[in-house]
Amino acid sequence: MKLLRYGLPGQEKPGLLDATGKIRDLSGVVADIAGDTLTPAGLDKLASLDTSKLPVVDGNVRLGACVGRIGKFICIGLNFSDHAAESNLPIPGEPVVFGKWTSAVVGPNDDIEIPRGSQKTDWEVELGVVIGKGGRYIEEADALSHVAGYCVINDVSEREYQLERGGTWDKGKGCDTFGPTGPWLVTKDEVPDPHTLGMWLEVDGKRYQNGNSSNMIFRIPRIISYLSNMMSLQSGDVISTGTPAGVGLGFKPPVYLRPGNVVRLGIDKLGEQRQLVKAYGA
Numbered sequence: 001m002k003l004l005r006y007g008l009p010g011q012e013k014p015g016l017l018d019a020t021g022k023i024r025d026l027s028g029v030v031a032d033i034a035g036d037t038l039t040p041a042g043l044d045k046l047a048s049l050d051t052s053k054l055p056v057v058d059g060n061v062r063l064g065a066c067v068g069r070i071g072k073f074i075c076i077g078l079n080f081s082d083h084a085a086e087s088n089l090p091i092p093g094e095p096v097v098f099g100k101w102t103s104a105v106v107g108p109n110d111d112i113e114i115p116r117g118s119q120k121t122d123w124e125v126e127l128g129v130v131i132g133k134g135g136r137y138i139e140e141a142d143a144l145s146h147v148a149g150y151c152v153i154n155d156v157s158e159r160e161y162q163l164e165r166g167g168t169w170d171k172g173k174g175c176d177t178f179g180p181t182g183p184w185l186v187t188k189d190e191v192p193d194p195h196t197l198g199m200w201l202e203v204d205g206k207r208y209q210n211g212n213s214s215n216m217i218f219r220i221p222r223i224i225s226y227l228s229n230m231m232s233l234q235s236g237d238v239i240s241t242g243t244p245a246g247v248g249l250g251f252k253p254p255v256y257l258r259p260g261n262v263v264r265l266g267i268d269k270l271g272e273q274r275q276l277v278k279a280y281g282a
């Protein structure tokens with residue numbers, strides 16, 4: 001299934017994309033694509049529906065983030081060796097973990113807003129993992145049974161805030177609009193191997209990132225198990241698993257986003273995003 005949320009910001013309704021590419025309304029079945037809806041029982045309920053009997057959503061509607069009421073937005077840094085190299089940082093011995101504030105979450109095609117005074121706003125195409133079955137101390141062998149599905153994330157990052165102001169990376173990761181998520185949550189049955197997916201990102205039609213999830217240093221089962229030893233994972237938590245080479249920081253000289261840029265990104269099987277870059281307050 002391809003699950004989604006549509007409508008005005010803060011008023012999104014649950015839906016799904018059917019086999020013909022039509023959006024079907026799920027608001028008569030579930031309240032949101034969130035929480036218990038994402039558990040194995042919740043997904044089984046949706047999978048049993050006759051989608052042809054669900055109302056069709058007409059018109060060109062806005063897509064919201066494909067997961068509602070995200071509890072934790074957990075990110076893994078330097079999880080591709082080529083990205084670590086372009087960042088002039090060593091390959092980590094354990095997963096690098098940081099948080100992205102949930103107030104950063106926006107729809108997949110919403111505008112990216114450059115923070116006031118920022119000169120180093122950057123892009124990162126990432127594979128998002130959505131937790132379905134919660135747990136603690138999860139074994140790697142069992143980790144994928146805790147996954148509801150996968151999605152595209154743009155881990156937008158302000159590099160000065162992240163790297164030049166001391167403290168942790170979180171400073172540059174959670175600005176408003178820095179978490180485009182979607183267009184849909186693709187349930188894991190449609191992605192038998194999440195470690196074989198092409199990942200790409202373009203700015204104004206120029207391709208900067210062109211990688212593959214096969215190049216992750218720490219794979220998804222390892223990440224889930226590792227995190228579950230430090231926190232309980234809960235239905236609707238989102239894990240962003242790192243980016244391949246090609247971020248703006250890695251070029252000489254660096255290339256950063258400016259108002260008017262158009263960012264397009266996508267991952268095999270998971271869809272595409274498109275964002276217009278705007279200045280704060282514009």
